[in-house]
Amino acid sequence: MGKISALSVLLLFFAAMFIVGCAPKYPGVPEKYHAGLDEALQAAGENRVELEMALNEIPDSQKSGMAFLIVNMPQRDLEELSAGFLKANIEYAYKARASFPWTMALPDSVFFNEVLPYASLNEHRDNWREKFFNLFYPYVKDVVDIRAAIDSVNQNIANIVNVEYNTNREKPDQSPFESMKQNMASCSGLSILLTDAFRAVGIPSRIAGTASWHDDRGNHSWNEVLVDGQWYFTEYYPSGLNKSWFLSDAGKADKNNPKYAVWASSFKKTGDPFPLVWDMSIKYVPAVNVTDRYVRLYQEQQKSKVASGELVELEIIMLKNDKCSLVGDDRMAVNVDVFKAEEQVGGGRTSGPTQDLNDFLTLFVDKNATYTFRYTNAKGEIVNVDKTIEEDPLQVRLYMSVEE
Structure with a gap:
């Protein structure tokens, strides 16, 4: 009897080891994120426990999105962001995805990079998602077309958040709540506000800008939105999609010179930094060079208008x-x-x-x-x-x- 008991215990031990060995490393998370999660969690140091809680305490349907954020977030966020902050961001991003037809139709690659992120540049990490969802939901709840939703947010945001352009703002890279507290922001602060408003209601958005116009006349930031797979530009003070005073300058940008190129922000790592003119030493905001599109748009619009007289x-x-x-x-x-x-x-x-x-x-x-x-x-x-x-x-x- 004693021998049987000992054998049973031994078999149970090996069975347990087998089960542990076969258990997924990150339950509910696709394999493609595992190596990146290993690296990110190691880099997080003492904050690792917060990131693991954020990943483990959400539904499986949201874990791919959380893994995407953790794998791509900069070092400052790996060390500082709490599980509560990340879970709140995820909850309302997925709530937007379930609420609006244009967000439901997005592939994960777009939803993860242009809707889900909690920040655009190097701004302070505000927990804006729930507040902005509640602020802007009434303006798009009865809309079924993404263009109409974009127009509604764009036309109403200044009155909703009560923020205007003013060079007396405290700093150029203000977060949404910092701008709303002062009732003023720079073009970069306004762009951050508008992209967050778009994302709050599931509209894919990112920030575009240049460190300098072709003639060294200054820098500028604005917004882009994705409609039917195509990127369009707009601004806090809208003139319509792909219509603005700055196209004549952006259309003369030089894609081969980082200073004079037009860049669009990304959360996913790209290998290229977004030019933060207030602190060019910051290199952790990824970017995509989109100069060619602005040059083409400008040339097409000019040819069309000149030809029409x-x-x-x-x-x-x-x-x-x-x-x-x-x-x-x-x-x-x-x-x-x-x-x-x-x-x-x-x-x-x-x-x-x-x-x-x-x-x-x-x-x-x-x-x-x-x-x-x-x-x-x-x-x-x-x-x-x-x-x-x-x-x-x-x-x-x-x-x-x-x-x-």
Whole structure:
């Protein structure tokens, strides 16, 4: 009897070892994430327990999404994010997926990278998902078309969150709640707000931007949304999909120069960093080079408008003063912004004295309209010059008020 008992115990021991050996390492998580999870959890250090709780305490149907986040999150998040934060984000992201037809139709690859992430850039990690779902749900709950949903969020966000563009904001990379507390944000802060609002109601969105326009006139950030497999751009203050003042600048971007390229943010690691102009040492925000699409869009729109006769060519020249001519060193390289009423429709840098005499800052604008040309003169004064453009091409001469 004793021998039988000992044998039984031994068999039970080996059976248990076999079961343990065959048990999945991460139950409910696809094999493709296992190696990445091993590495991420090791890198998390003492915060590993929080990430494991986040992964283990959610339904199996959500574990692929959580694994995607953990595998791709930057080191700061591996060390800091709590299980509660991650579980709340997952819960309401999947709630959006179950609530809206456009989100239901998304493949996991898009849902994981453009809806599920809790952050876009390097902003503070706010737990915004539930609040934004409740804020924006009433504006899209009866909508069945993603374009209408995008338009509804885009048209209403400023009134909903009560945030406007203002350079007096505390910092450029504000989180949603930081911007809402101040009621102001930069273009980057506004872009973060809008992408989070889109994601809250299941609309795939990411941030796009450039470290510098082609003529070193400054940087800019905006938003992109995915519709029927195609990316479109928009902004916090919308003009419509793929319509904005900055296309004439983005259309001249240089994909081979990281400074002048157009980048789109990604949560999934890409090997390329998004250019965070407020701190270029930060390299942990992944990005995709999307310059070609903006160049193509700009060229297509220009060809279409010129062919239809809608546009007229406008050349802009900056001279030292009204006594100067185009010859010699009288031309000056200066940033000029062009407005039609309150909307900026273009801009650029005028040609300086060393550039070819036939090299002008050239724009194509609507006929029969009045435009304001805004620049800062040699005295540091902001100058606004109004010109009416009719049917024929026009050369506009501006003056820096340089005394000689």
